[in-house]
Amino acid sequence: xxxxxxxxxxxxxxxxxxxxxxxxxxxxxxxxxxxxxxxxxxxxxxxxxxxxxxxxxxxxxxxxxxxxxxxxxxxxxxxxxxxxxxxxxxxxxxxxxxxxxxxxxxxxxxxxxxxxxxx
Numbered sequence: 001x002x003x004x005x006x007x008x009x010x011x012x013x014x015x016x017x018x019x020x021x022x023x024x025x026x027x028x029x030x031x032x033x034x035x036x037x038x039x040x041x042x043x044x045x046x047x048x049x050x051x052x053x054x055x056x057x058x059x060x061x062x063x064x065x066x067x068x069x070x071x072x073x074x075x076x077x078x079x080x081x082x083x084x085x086x087x088x089x090x091x092x093x094x095x096x097x098x099x100x101x102x103x104x105x106x107x108x109x110x111x112x113x114x115x116x117x118x119x
């Protein structure tokens with residue numbers, strides 16, 4: 001009986017949390033992206049789409065870390081957690097989730113490209 005009550009409380013709390021949301025999500029558009037890249041030397045542009053999508057169409061200076069591998073590969077490809085990191089995908093949805101994951105891992109300066117490649 002007590003176990004059921006505890007599980008209900010846990011599930012209630014978890015359902016209130018918004019999956020893939022970040023506390024301080026910063027979104028930028030293409031114009032702001034270009035300005036940011038020009039003004040910051042340590043900007044990392046990360047495409048979180050699949051390798052197939054990345055091969056078909058991408059932003060030239062981007063690296064590909066698919067969303068499904070971001071927890072595993074972030075430290076290898078993004079060793080400095082204080083670098084400015086801009087994530088993008090096709091529509092902006094996966095990159096928002098990627099920002100949330102990187103924030104959980106301790107990355108501090110994250111941006112999501114608003115609208116992704118669809119803009």
